[in-house]
Amino acid sequence: MDASTFTRSRTGPALAGWANQHRKWLFAAPAMIFVAVLIIFPVAWTVFLSLTDAQGSVRAESEFIGFANYAEVLSDTARFWPAAARTIAFTAVVLVVEVVLGMCIALLLWRPFKGEKWVRVAILLPLVATPVAVGMMWRLIFDPNIGLANTMLGWVGIAPQPWLAGQSTALPTTMLIDIWQWTPMVVLILLAGLTSLSEEPNEAALMDGASAFQRFRYVTLPLMMPTVIVAILLRGIDALKTFDILYATKGKGGGSFHEVETLNVYAYGLSFDYNEYGLSSTVLIIFFLIIIGSMWALTSRKKARD
Amino acid sequence: MRVSTPYKVFRVAALIVVVMTLLAPLVWMATASLKTNVDIYDVAKAVFFEPTLDNYDTVLERANYVQFIGNSLWLAFVSTSLSIIIGVPAAYSMSRFAMRRSALVVLMARVIPAVSLLVPWYYVFSNLRMVGGFGVLVLSHMFVALPLIVYIMMGYFDTLPVELEESGLVDGLTHIGAFRRISLPLSMPGIATAGILAFIFSWNNFMFALVLSGANTKTLPVAIFDFVGYASIDWGGLMAASTVVTVPIMVLALFAQKYVVSGLTAGATKG
Numbered sequence: 001m002d003a004s005t006f007t008r009s010r011t012g013p014a015l016a017g018w019a020n021q022h023r024k025w026l027f028a029a030p031a032m033i034f035v036a037v038l039i040i041f042p043v044a045w046t047v048f049l050s051l052t053d054a055q056g057s058v059r060a061e062s063e064f065i066g067f068a069n070y071a072e073v074l075s076d077t078a079r080f081w082p083a084a085a086r087t088i089a090f091t092a093v094v095l096v097v098e099v100v101l102g103m104c105i106a107l108l109l110w111r112p113f114k115g116e117k118w119v120r121v122a123i124l125l126p127l128v129a130t131p132v133a134v135g136m137m138w139r140l141i142f143d144p145n146i147g148l149a150n151t152m153l154g155w156v157g158i159a160p161q162p163w164l165a166g167q168s169t170a171l172p173t174t175m176l177i178d179i180w181q182w183t184p185m186v187v188l189i190l191l192a193g194l195t196s197l198s199e200e201p202n203e204a205a206l207m208d209g210a211s212a213f214q215r216f217r218y219v220t221l222p223l224m225m226p227t228v229i230v231a232i233l234l235r236g237i238d239a240l241k242t243f244d245i246l247y248a249t250k251g252k253g254g255g256s257f258h259e260v261e262t263l264n265v266y267a268y269g270l271s272f273d274y275n276e277y278g279l280s281s282t283v284l285i286i287f288f289l290i291i292i293g294s295m296w297a298l299t300s301r302k303k304a305r306d
Numbered sequence: 307m308r309v310s311t312p313y314k315v316f317r318v319a320a321l322i323v324v325v326m327t328l329l330a331p332l333v334w335m336a337t338a339s340l341k342t343n344v345d346i347y348d349v350a351k352a353v354f355f356e357p358t359l360d361n362y363d364t365v366l367e368r369a370n371y372v373q374f375i376g377n378s379l380w381l382a383f384v385s386t387s388l389s390i391i392i393g394v395p396a397a398y399s400m401s402r403f404a405m406r407r408s409a410l411v412v413l414m415a416r417v418i419p420a421v422s423l424l425v426p427w428y429y430v431f432s433n434l435r436m437v438g439g440f441g442v443l444v445l446s447h448m449f450v451a452l453p454l455i456v457y458i459m460m461g462y463f464d465t466l467p468v469e470l471e472e473s474g475l476v477d478g479l480t481h482i483g484a485f486r487r488i489s490l491p492l493s494m495p496g497i498a499t500a501g502i503l504a505f506i507f508s509w510n511n512f513m514f515a516l517v518l519s520g521a522n523t524k525t526l527p528v529a530i531f532d533f534v535g536y537a538s539i540d541w542g543g544l545m546a547a548s549t550v551v552t553v554p555i556m557v558l559a560l561f562a563q564k565y566v567v568s569g570l571t572a573g574a575t576k577g
Binding site: 014019020022023025026027028029030031034035036038039043045046049082088095105108109111112113115118119120121122123124125126127128129130131132133134136137138140141145146150151159178185188189191192193196210225230231237241243244248251264267268271272277280281284285287288291292295 | 309313314318319320321324325327328329331332334335338346347351361392394395398399400402403405408411412413414415416417419420421423424425426427428445448450452453456459471480481482485506509510512513517526530531534541544545549551552555556558559560563566567570571573574575
């Protein structure tokens with residue numbers, strides 16, 4: 001297509017003029033309509049379903065039951081509350097470890113050095129690796145009998161661990177996998193922040209005789225806080241919604257004892273394994289409120305700082 | 307700023323540990339894919355073993371992987387292309403006219419748990435007899451790609467000076483002509499960044515295809531599960547399948563390293 005078909009429309013200057021005048025919405029509308037149709041209707045329906053006893057086929061007759069689902073979910077101490085606790089524990093642990101570890105690694109990479117390119121390659125690889133495949137890979141490494149992890153523990157005289165197979169060790173092990181895959185993401189974000197920092201405050205602190213730790217604590221860290229919060233927000237949203245790794249390592253329902261069942265895995269199981277649409281919608285809405293709430297808390301803290 | 311010698315030594319040691327930790331598991335996956343199931347069980351053959359391509363034969367022939375590779379490639383390509391076509395003009399408009407609230411609508415797609423969208427989608431699309439077909443997968447993967455593209459391109463257009471377009475207007479271009487002939491060509495590096503990242507995320511996406519794909523439209527991340535049985539796992543086949551999914555996207559990322567990194571860190575430094 002020639003460029004002039006855009007600048008001088010065949011159907012006359014009137015249409016071209018109209019298009020130019022309304023380009024703001026003409027350009028934005030397709031993408032907005034696409035997302036809105038795929039979001040607004042499903043979200044509205046999820047809200048509606050959470051107020052019904054929809055079960056089995058979604059088409060089946062379902063009755064409006066008000067907030068009964070919410071009462072049921074919120075009083076469910078067998079599956080819902082443990083899943084909620086796991087979601088929050090998982091997110092909190094991986095976020096803290098990934099940000100602390102990510103900051104340490106980013107500081108190591110900050111000043112130029114030989115072989116920098118190779119380190120950057122190593123950091124990129126886990127990040128782009130397919131999460132399901134990553135889950136499978138760690139499943140082999142953490143296999144209690146044939147896994148590399150226990151073999152290595154054997155070298156230093158530590159007894160074999162059940163890792164993913166154990167009821168109490170499964171969740172921490174999935175956290176390790178998440179940390180392996182996503183700490184590089186935090187490193188990249190923090191490194192981008194570090195390299196855009198001005199050198200002057202740090203040099204001034206050096207002149208004043210500040211130690212390396214003091215310079216980090218009182219100069220670099222405060223300047224880096226906005227970037228740290230961006231990293232926490234981006235990782236936090238995804239960590240709350242973790243699914244691939246948990247499904248790949250433990251399968252449906254977060255394992256036979258639901259040992260890694262988070263809210264996302266629980267809602268998925270309710271929807272697609274048990275067809276409990278009313279209940280799963282309720283869980284999802286509570287889950288969504290948790291996500292929005294934590295994002296809001298973080299961004300308002302950020303605004304208060306600015 | 308100068309770096310002291312003891313710190314240099316410490317840094318080298320620390321970085322070796324970091325690199326080893328990040329790479330060793332991937333190497334382990336790749337080597338296991340070249341072992342027989344007997345050798346995988348044998349600790350003595352951890353490093354020295356006779357490599358075999360049997361697992362890849364299983365994956366490529368018995369498990370119909372060639373078709374799944376094609377599915378994943380085509381799906382990532384089509385959904386990324388369509389998302390660029392509708393996402394780039396949207397990002398341009400949202401950047402130029404500061405449509406922050408409209409942008410938020412598109413970015414909401416990143417925040418909502420995918421499961422809550424899948425139940426209604428599944429219902430509607432199965433009534434339209436689309437579940438299991440390619441079209442519904444494209445739509446769902448566009449849902450992953452589009453917000454990424456809008457987010458990255460908004461940041462990119464923010465950095466393009468308006469003056470360039472204004473000079474085009476002076477030379478007689480219309481507003482849309484100025485976008486097409488000036489801003490669009492200048493934004494190609496940004497489009498490359500956004501497109502590559504959208505491609506990677508589409509390739510790696512698991513949940514949408516898990517629910518919406520059919521026997522013929524399965525993608526690679528879903529097909530991996532063919533090697534996980536109820537009673538036993540074909541570890542060799544599973545690791546070969548995992549390697550087949552992971553390696554192509556890593557190679558792409560390595561060649562496009564600059565773009566991938568700038569895409570992943572987009573917006574990070576603006577706070």
